Amino acid sequence: MLDSKIPQGPIESKWTKYKSTVPLVNPANKRSLEIIVVGTGLAGASAAATLAELGYKVKAFCFQDSPRRAHSIAAQGGINAAKNYQNDGDSVYRLFYDTIKGGDYRAREANVHRLAEVSGNIIDQSVASGVPFAREYGGLLSNRSFGGTQVQRTFYAAGQTGQQLLLGAYSGLQRQVGLGNVRLYSRHEMLDVVNIDGKCRGIIARDLVSGKLERHFGHAVLLCTGGYGNVFFLSTNAMGSNVTAAWKAHKKGAFFGNPCYTQIHPTCIPVSGDHQSKLTLMSESLRNDGRIWVPKRKEDAAAIREGKLNPNDLKEEDRDYYLERRYPAFGNLVPRDVASRAAKERCDAGFGVNKTGEAVYLDFAFNMKYKYGKQVATLKHITDPTEEQLTAFGHEVIKEKYGNLFDMYKQITGVDPYKNPMMIYPAVHYTMGGLWVDYNLMTTVPGLYALGEANFSDHGANRLGASALMQGLADGYFVIPYTIGAYLANEISVKPISTDHEAFVKAENEVSDRLNKLLAIKGTKPVDYFHKRLGKIMWDKCGMARNVEGLTWAISEIQKIREEFWKDVRVPGDANEFNPELEKAGRVADFIELGELMCKDALERNESCGGHFREDYQTEEGEALRDDENFKHVAAWQFNEVGNWTLNKEDLVYENIKIAQRSYK
Amino acid sequence: MNINLKVWRQKNGKSQGKLVDYKVEGVSPDMSFLEMFDVLNDRLVSEGKDEPIAFDHDCREGICGMCSMYINGRPHGPNQGVTTCQLHMRSFKDGDTIVVEPWRAAAFPVIKDLAVDRSAFDRIIASGGFISVNTGNAQDANSLPIAKDNADEAFAAAACIGCGACVAACKNSSSMLFVSAKVSQLALLPQGDPERNTRVLNMVAQMDSEGFGACTNTGACSAECPKEISLTNIARLNREYFAAQLGSDRS
Numbered sequence: 001m002l003d004s005k006i007p008q009g010p011i012e013s014k015w016t017k018y019k020s021t022v023p024l025v026n027p028a029n030k031r032s033l034e035i036i037v038v039g040t041g042l043a044g045a046s047a048a049a050t051l052a053e054l055g056y057k058v059k060a061f062c063f064q065d066s067p068r069r070a071h072s073i074a075a076q077g078g079i080n081a082a083k084n085y086q087n088d089g090d091s092v093y094r095l096f097y098d099t100i101k102g103g104d105y106r107a108r109e110a111n112v113h114r115l116a117e118v119s120g121n122i123i124d125q126s127v128a129s130g131v132p133f134a135r136e137y138g139g140l141l142s143n144r145s146f147g148g149t150q151v152q153r154t155f156y157a158a159g160q161t162g163q164q165l166l167l168g169a170y171s172g173l174q175r176q177v178g179l180g181n182v183r184l185y186s187r188h189e190m191l192d193v194v195n196i197d198g199k200c201r202g203i204i205a206r207d208l209v210s211g212k213l214e215r216h217f218g219h220a221v222l223l224c225t226g227g228y229g230n231v232f233f234l235s236t237n238a239m240g241s242n243v244t245a246a247w248k249a250h251k252k253g254a255f256f257g258n259p260c261y262t263q264i265h266p267t268c269i270p271v272s273g274d275h276q277s278k279l280t281l282m283s284e285s286l287r288n289d290g291r292i293w294v295p296k297r298k299e300d301a302a303a304i305r306e307g308k309l310n311p312n313d314l315k316e317e318d319r320d321y322y323l324e325r326r327y328p329a330f331g332n333l334v335p336r337d338v339a340s341r342a343a344k345e346r347c348d349a350g351f352g353v354n355k356t357g358e359a360v361y362l363d364f365a366f367n368m369k370y371k372y373g374k375q376v377a378t379l380k381h382i383t384d385p386t387e388e389q390l391t392a393f394g395h396e397v398i399k400e401k402y403g404n405l406f407d408m409y410k411q412i413t414g415v416d417p418y419k420n421p422m423m424i425y426p427a428v429h430y431t432m433g434g435l436w437v438d439y440n441l442m443t444t445v446p447g448l449y450a451l452g453e454a455n456f457s458d459h460g461a462n463r464l465g466a467s468a469l470m471q472g473l474a475d476g477y478f479v480i481p482y483t484i485g486a487y488l489a490n491e492i493s494v495k496p497i498s499t500d501h502e503a504f505v506k507a508e509n510e511v512s513d514r515l516n517k518l519l520a521i522k523g524t525k526p527v528d529y530f531h532k533r534l535g536k537i538m539w540d541k542c543g544m545a546r547n548v549e550g551l552t553w554a555i556s557e558i559q560k561i562r563e564e565f566w567k568d569v570r571v572p573g574d575a576n577e578f579n580p581e582l583e584k585a586g587r588v589a590d591f592i593e594l595g596e597l598m599c600k601d602a603l604e605r606n607e608s609c610g611g612h613f614r615e616d617y618q619t620e621e622g623e624a625l626r627d628d629e630n631f632k633h634v635a636a637w638q639f640n641e642v643g644n645w646t647l648n649k650e651d652l653v654y655e656n657i658k659i660a661q662r663s664y665k
Numbered sequence: 666m667n668i669n670l671k672v673w674r675q676k677n678g679k680s681q682g683k684l685v686d687y688k689v690e691g692v693s694p695d696m697s698f699l700e701m702f703d704v705l706n707d708r709l710v711s712e713g714k715d716e717p718i719a720f721d722h723d724c725r726e727g728i729c730g731m732c733s734m735y736i737n738g739r740p741h742g743p744n745q746g747v748t749t750c751q752l753h754m755r756s757f758k759d760g761d762t763i764v765v766e767p768w769r770a771a772a773f774p775v776i777k778d779l780a781v782d783r784s785a786f787d788r789i790i791a792s793g794g795f796i797s798v799n800t801g802n803a804q805d806a807n808s809l810p811i812a813k814d815n816a817d818e819a820f821a822a823a824a825c826i827g828c829g830a831c832v833a834a835c836k837n838s839s840s841m842l843f844v845s846a847k848v849s850q851l852a853l854l855p856q857g858d859p860e861r862n863t864r865v866l867n868m869v870a871q872m873d874s875e876g877f878g879a880c881t882n883t884g885a886c887s888a889e890c891p892k893e894i895s896l897t898n899i900a901r902l903n904r905e906y907f908a909a910q911l912g913s914d915r916s
Binding site for chain 2: 046049050053064065066067068069071073074083085121123124125126127128129130132133134135136137138139140141157158160163164167170171172174175177178184186209236238239240272273275276277278280281407408411412414477478481524525526527528529570572573577578580581
């Protein structure tokens with residue numbers, strides 16, 4: 001049985017007590033301890049900067065050309081914090097409760113409570129480091145609502161919150177680089193971890209420019225390498241986002257938690273054709289003011305698809321605002337998994353509105369006119385505004401709130417969303433699963449940690465909007481600086497191990513052999529050919545709805561793809577140069593292995609919960625049907641060999657929250 | 666659509682480069698510019714005659730700042746306010762010939778084909794583009810009200826994605842717009858005030874040592890900036906710089 005190392009005591013005081021009793025490392029010893037941080041997104045940049053401030057010697061790695069480009073940068077809508085600045089009844093407990101419920105009762109209570117406790121500090125820290133959050137005229141911070149909550153606790157910077165937070169963390173990181181406390185290795189990709197005597201002691205990294213393999217020692221290694229949504233080929237992740245670092249760690253002993261928990265985000269720009277390389281999110285914050293609908297009648301939907309009917313001309317009573325209809329309490333702000341499934345249900349039933357039949361409307365016209373237009377008219381003392389005036393006034397407000405998102409939409413689709421309702425459809429966005437970690441964020445390999453999206457810990461089976469940024473920064477700024485002490489306090493006498501050690505040599509040889517093997521295949525098909533095939537299988541069989549037959553088929557298909565890949569992939573160039581195709585090949589090889597595990601996990605979990613929806617487990621109303629008796633646990637998979645795993649379980653204990661059927665009605 | 670490309674090919678930083686012709690057929694107007702390159706690269710790999718074209722890209726939604734193509738003599742191509750990844754083929758016509766080059770600046774050496782090394786920007790930020798506050802020292806966020814106009818202006822400057830288009834557009838390869846965006850953001854906020862003098866002096870010194878050129882106020886940087894960072898920031902940078910020099914014992 002896995003030991004999650006949750007401290008004893010009441011939930012409100014676990015973290016406080018832990019912080020005051022965790023072993024400390026004195027400043028002189030910190031200077032002789034080396035920490036490797038892989039990935040420089042919110043979790044990695046904040047961890048590297050903070051640990052360096054504390055006096056540790058830090059090495060930070062990223063595969064991008066600069067740490068500032070990590071995919072946290074693309075997060076749009078906001079970051080949650082239990083500040084209760086709006087005086088609307090928010091509290092640490094409420095954020096804790098919302099997160100556990102939103103995760104469909106599949107997250108670990110103690111971790112989530114700690115997350116809620118430190119959430120307020122994140123806002124303070126970010127503001128202090130110069131993050132320009134949105135403000136009200138009085139100069140105080142502004143908030144908005146996100147899905148799955150009934151308070152306004154989301155802080156934001158237009159539709160670029162991730163960018164601003166990451167640049168804040170990045171500037172802290174660069175400050176430490178300038179001070180010589182962090183050595184930065186950009187355009188470097190981690191290709192293996194090195195374990196010595198049962199502890200993680202370093203990594204093998206490839207300098208992507210020269211192609212050379214490098215050995216790096218560390219007393220501890222932190223993986224802050226993000227999620228694995230790109231296993232689906234099409235996702236809202238960046239092109240380079242990958243599972244490789246986490247997967248290599250998994251193959252060296254770190255258990256993988258809940259791999260099948262994938263978040264399908266309800267509001268993305270629909271696929272336009274076969275050439276599509278990625279999908280673009282339209283922030284959840286848009287659901288504050290956008291109303292989601294499809295036509296009530298199938299013939300109207302068909303007419304719209306054929307271009308014979310303009311959606312703006314469809315009368316109010318002929319529209320089906322299906323989220324408002326099905327979930328009156330939360331309306332358009334139901335959690336993501338619920339909203340995504342509802343869109344799929346309408347489209348599958350024939351009400352989809354674009355050429356492919358896979359799109360619904362996200363319409364701002366109503367709120368533009370009657371919510372904001374009227375507000376502005378009142379401010380301007382216009383008592384009897386015309387419809388045109390209302391639209392014009394509202395247009396300005398919408399532009400200020402969501403301008404960059406509207407521009408992005410227009411750029412991609414060529415359609416002006418100020419005049420026409422947006423078309424949206426669900427797409428893969430985030431992975432709640434990841435490396436299994438205990439309360440200290442340590443994986444099952446001593447000295448190897450996983451932070452942010454790379455771990456599995458805080459979001460259960462579904463993540464609430466604006467919580468990913470919160471978790472990344474919580475882990476990096478406020479959790480790991482304490483919890484790593486519990487391990488490093490016992491490592492102070494360990495001298496840096498030479499990278500000539502046989503374990504380093506062996507790991508480097510393995511990495512090098514694998515690269516050469518990829519290059520030597522000289523098959524007929526480019527890497528993307530296999531990635532696209534894998535992605536389609538994952539989306540069709542392990543996406544928004546899953547069933548036994550489909551998953552079983554998918555597993556055998558993925559095994560075939562793996563075989564074919566290793567026989568027929570064509571990777572040009574060689575290993576000792578800048579070779580993006582070779583990088584991609586290694587990542588896709590890992591995605592293929594992961595895809596199989598995800599299907600296996602989805603098949604094993606005979607229930608529906610959050611983002612994991614098994615068609616054979618649903619209520620009469622089509623909602624997810626959990627089985628708490630048999631599945632109230634984390635599935636932590638242990639790697640034996642390719643295609644062969646052992647399942648371990650961590651029971652989830654709910655002492656503070658009464659578990660119930662999730663309802664947003 | 667059929668497109669004729671002339672693409673800069675350069676094996677590595679040490680070798681000579683040249684423009685090579687490619688024809689891409691069956692391009693959909695809904696494709697992004699980079700997706701057209703994906704199609705071409707897939708073909709080059711399958712044919713096995715020529716190596717695929719190396720180019721930087723990551724988020725493909727205009728925010729990471731990694732993509733960097735110099736298209737028909739303009740950074741990020743013909744459209745205003747977009748990055749290369751957000752440029753779509755509907756902005757071109759069937760039969761067009763498009764010339765694609767890397768950013769050209771001494772401070773951005775070519776790594777391969779269209780990919781360049783922009784680590785100079787990281788070093789500039791490391792020299793002063795931050796507020797020196799350690800984690801855990803922050804006061805309550807709302808204890809420091811900031812006028813909305815200032816916060817908004819700071820945000821507009823902070824929207825810089827660090828792509829380097831400003832440098833590529835500038836006839837002097839100056840990075841003043843990039844540096845000024847960061848200096849402005851922090852100068853506009855009260856949190857940035859205590860270090861305003863050292864910050865601007867250090868960042869400008871680092872900028873100069875990286876080999877970027879001087880600013881002659883042509884404004885091409887701002888005109889080509891995908892995030893439309895305003896030239897006002899350069900004026901503010903100059904003001905900050907002169908004020909800092911007057912108030913500093915370093916000169």
